[in-house]
Amino acid sequence: MQSPDAVTAGALIIGNEILSGRTPDTNLNHLAVTLGGWGIQLREARVIPDVEAEIVAAVNECRRRFNYVFTTGGIGPTHDDITAECIAKAFQVPLVVNAEIAERIQQRPVPPDMMETRMRMARIPKGAWLVDNSTGGPQGFRLDNVIVMAGIPEIMRAMLATLEGKLDAGPVIHSRSVTAYLGESQIARGLGEVQARYPDIDLGSYPFFRDGRYGASLVMRGTDIGRLEEVLEEVSQLIVEAGEVPHRAEDE
């Protein structure tokens, strides 16, 4: 399924609150689904703490490995919001006040010491350009191939949405899936054979336990819908041969 024209991405979910378990992350899934629909394949995601050395190292590693890196979290006004500084350090550029973000921040009248604190959010690495924020709050930014977004899911989604159509895209990966109440072992050999005959399709078997019964979802992913339909047919046949009923999911 690795195609030479694939456009890839890594995600960095920045925040101690995810690692402590206090907050379950929901940004990763939204990012994966949205990017996938745009023809950008999420290849790795990391949840990392609010620690400068770790953020800098992860940004530098991932920006070289993937076409894009998307970060979420750490761009607010408090002392633990260090993402912008870390991106600047990773690229070895200074932080500068961006006039456009500053203007947006200053539109909302607040007491002077609070304004000073809010203005922290106007600092972005030199050379970065803005990622708009349709909620009206301070913008995110992009430097080279690193896109920096808020951690609050509503704001992250608003920022991400503004990038639609503005990023490089590879072939969109389509998927088909079929589910059955069976043990994976009942069809494992056949699945392996189908996978071997369709190396361009990524055929996954995902077991689940639901209402006291085991089952498996068989998911095929690839860029060629005709080939996907062939694999779907073959896998459905394996399920029938195992004496079970294939339930096809809606096409994605």
Added chain:
Amino acid sequence: MQSPDAVTAGALIIGNEILSGRTPDTNLNHLAVTLGGWGIQLREARVIPDVEAEIVAAVNECRRRFNYVFTTGGIGPTHDDITAECIAKAFQVPLVVNAEIAERIQQRPVPPDMMETRMRMARIPKGAWLVDNSTGGPQGFRLDNVIVMAGIPEIMRAMLATLEGKLDAGPVIHSRSVTAYLGESQIARGLGEVQARYPDIDLGSYPFFRDGRYGASLVMRGTDIGRLEEVLEEVSQLIVEAGEVPHRAEDE
């Protein structure tokens, strides 16, 4: 908050289905909360694809950086279940059939070709020992400091639960939190000052957007409950001084 006797962990969530967005991960949060309660701090989590080279590299990097590495996913019977092989490669040991897992697999009578497939799950790296599975299915395993568990949440949880009291533990990190409907900027300066005076406490500010209003949760984490209570009091006072009402969460 970095204590010299901290016991740390990294998590590797293995599976294309998480990266494609098809399946939202829930294992990470359970792992973070459970380990935290045992005195093991989750310091990083990675979601990686079912690709041998990437799994091997991530295992080798993480097992050297953290006291423990917990993996989820990829230990079933199908062709895309390659975690056991990858762990063996990472440690440069062969895969061997474990008699105890084999016995459990053979307890359930199935046709011969299906049994052969299921027996894939009995192969573990040489030198590994078992992590029990109270659901009655095949066990997980542990090799050195790497603990390998299933991806199905119910089974992962059953495996993890059997490790309670069996792992090294550091001081348990306790937390306190207080929430208010205010902009983070209203108290950001004060928070920074409190953080500077309590370097042993990790003070985080997590903004949220709920019912059309912005708010922030202020979370303090540390090993000393007396110090936590002091910080809680100071932060609550900052909220009051900002003209808002502090809502204390239940103690954790």
